[in-house]
Amino acid sequence: MMYLDKKKLKIGRNDPCLCGSGRKYKKCCLLKGKQPESQSVEAQYFSKYKIRLKKAEDIEAIRKAGRLVLETLDLAESAIRPGIATGELDTLIHKFTLARGATPAPLNYRGFPKSCCISVNEVICHGIPGERILKDGDIVNVDVTSVLDGYFADANKTFFVGTPSADARKIVSVARESLRVGMNAVRPGNTIGDIGWAIQKYAESERCSIVREFVGHGVGFAFHEAPQVPHYGSRGDGVALTPGMVFTIEPMINLGKKDLKVLKDKWTAVTRDSSLSAQFEQTVLVTETGFESMTPYD
Numbered sequence: 001m002m003y004l005d006k007k008k009l010k011i012g013r014n015d016p017c018l019c020g021s022g023r024k025y026k027k028c029c030l031l032k033g034k035q036p037e038s039q040s041v042e043a044q045y046f047s048k049y050k051i052r053l054k055k056a057e058d059i060e061a062i063r064k065a066g067r068l069v070l071e072t073l074d075l076a077e078s079a080i081r082p083g084i085a086t087g088e089l090d091t092l093i094h095k096f097t098l099a100r101g102a103t104p105a106p107l108n109y110r111g112f113p114k115s116c117c118i119s120v121n122e123v124i125c126h127g128i129p130g131e132r133i134l135k136d137g138d139i140v141n142v143d144v145t146s147v148l149d150g151y152f153a154d155a156n157k158t159f160f161v162g163t164p165s166a167d168a169r170k171i172v173s174v175a176r177e178s179l180r181v182g183m184n185a186v187r188p189g190n191t192i193g194d195i196g197w198a199i200q201k202y203a204e205s206e207r208c209s210i211v212r213e214f215v216g217h218g219v220g221f222a223f224h225e226a227p228q229v230p231h232y233g234s235r236g237d238g239v240a241l242t243p244g245m246v247f248t249i250e251p252m253i254n255l256g257k258k259d260l261k262v263l264k265d266k267w268t269a270v271t272r273d274s275s276l277s278a279q280f281e282q283t284v285l286v287t288e289t290g291f292e293s294m295t296p297y298d
């Protein structure tokens, strides 16, 4: 047996913090007035939130999948023109993905019948590629999720078809900027709620509305993991961001009201008031100092 050493029960101010942050106790949980827990951060995030933090090798693999997703979006962009059917774009994306040794995550996902989502004008998200013909003045979102070497990356962009109207330019610009302000809120010390708060403050200041029913999500090992990432919210709410978290931010922004309905195909979500809706999505990693996009564009 060993005599109890009371000093050993106490963490020194300069000792590594028991929460596993790698910082000194005085600069970490002591500073935050918290009781450090001796479990690793990885174990705590999984047991408390079901969030699976990513390691260096996971991150490199997600980055690779992300590069493929961006190339696929470039391919879609180069094919978009008035007169093309959304189903033709899907075929291009499907073939390109397979040719690169990857698989399209949407295909057969919960019964989804195609390899990507294509959402035109009043379609908010989950548009099923098919017979719809793109026409001059449309806005079209292409959402691509590829699985490469077992890792998932997810990104989307909204494109103009031909010459955009003033309304089209407005909603696409606000949606693009909404993603940007959301990503800029990603850093350790901030929370999931800070991301939604930043987006909501910006988008509503532009008199646009934010869809509530669909949220960003953890991604990497699977298509949709914890946590959920709402695009509205309050500062300081939700899970604290910590290095190794990988999730999407994908605000859906409407020119009119926020309300949606889902069509009889059970997938296509449209604005109730038929107003234009636009979206941009990237997969981001929380780093020690902020974030890194796994699907970097803009």
Ligand code: MF3
Binding pocket: 105, 106, 107, 109, 110, 112, 116, 117, 126, 143, 144, 145, 154, 248, 250, 281
């Ligand atoms: N890619 C979409 C997202 O950003 C999800 C599409 S699910 C599908 O989360 F089944 F419609 F493909």
Ligand code: CO
Binding pocket: 154, 216, 217, 248, 250, 281
């Ligand atoms: Co997504």
Ligand code: CO
Binding pocket: 143, 144, 145, 154, 155, 156, 250, 281
């Ligand atoms: Co997506």
